[in-house]
Amino acid sequence: MSYTMVTDESDDAMYSSIYNESPSAADNIGSGCTSRGKGSVLKKGPWTSTEDGILIDYVKRHGEGNWNTVQKHTSLARCGKSCRLRWANHLRPNLKKGAFSKEEEQLIVEMHARMGNKWAQMAEHLPGRTDNEIKNYWNTRIKRRQRAGLPLYPPGTHVEDLHWSQEYHPSTSNVTDRRRHQDILQLGNSKANVLFDDLTFANVLFEDLNFATSLLPVASDISDMLGTGASSYMSPILPSHSNIRQAFQSPEHFQNAAPQKNPRSCSISDHPLYGNQHRTDVMIQDSHHTFTDGMVPTSKPLFGAVKLELPSFQYSEASGFDQWTTPSTPQSDLLDSVDTYIQSPPPLEIDEPDCFSSCDTGLLDMLLHEAKIKASAKHSFSSTTCATDGTQDVPRGGDTHNVTSGAGGNSSAFAVVKTEELDQVWEPKRADVIRPDVLLESSWQDQQSRFGIVRDSSSLNDALALLLGG
DNA sequence: AAGGGGTGCAACCGCTGCGGG
């Protein structure tokens, strides 16, 4: 769909009356364009072809820049910001209009996986496309995928990771660094992202693929259960190797299905526009997570969160993936899921008082944490902490793992995973879990237990009851 | 045919960085 907001000359009169002469004209003066040109109210709203012509003529004569002087030199009653935006997004030469090509779409996805909401940077690598265009495309895509309950990044998208240990040093980071990571944190409802200083596509390299892939089954179940938002981004769930192996028929499950030559390395993008000549192997060093039982992990907060998504074969409606990937076997789909890691940024401060780092902005996490603290006075929770480095075994055999989403922000929800049941057939059902009180609904509980996810209902209900005023 | 919701694009708004005075 393509619209043009340029109005014809007849519309000029209409918009003139709307924006310049109507009693509410003054209300249309935004804070960004508060100046008044030539004593008249600056116009807002859609541009007319006449205005476009004036602006084009101005740029031809004066060049780009000095946008605030446009209204001084022309009859254009537009603020500089508006002029710049109009020129950049619609009038400048070599703009490519129309739908994004498949290559462009894939490049956007991959770039977003790498840099987050850096629309301007993305636009630099998409000739003829504007940041606004890319941003709109992405936002639309997010909505669409979230509605469909699909993961943000399709299987096969190779999300790069920043080598945090090298790129980010909390103790020495400056304001800009922090802001960059704040930007990462603000990547929408469910976007975890990575930063790259150069434009190379990188691999996500795990020190232990077994461990990395082991995150998937448990998290997939949970993320599926948690709903759309949570399905895109989950805090990592870090069961032990042995636990996870129970979830699969063989520990070589992923290796066998791995398309990569190097089992330690997830595939890199072979993007048509970039090729694969640039590779940067990076590692997910850690992950950051919280625990609904309020226990503080004994190890340091984990850094790279992991995008956890259901294997694509679970999506019966996942035909939308066709545009991204060729049909694959369930096994390879499982592997594909490994590719689509999202990472959360590291905590901005090392000395976080507890597991809730500044990166953990999930409201529910905080509420749950508070509730847990309250509840801990009454109960001792059976759940245990998880090994953070993937090498320590977590107590099992009836133990449950309380898991919350962390870096996902809005994807705050939780579940308790009974790992022994993970080898059951997955029945992707999405619980409509939005609020803690909803979580108390028995149907939710039933739904979980149907596909091998149960929660510590007594303790959790107590916690939630406390939280909700109980 | 009408209307209501969905979709996508254009534009606005607020904020930040940077450079000059």
Added chain:
DNA sequence: TCCCGCAGCGGTTGCACCCCT
């Protein structure tokens, strides 16, 4: 060093159009 204005960026909103009922 501080202040101010400009440019740019990313988030948000407004609205026209489409589609379904």
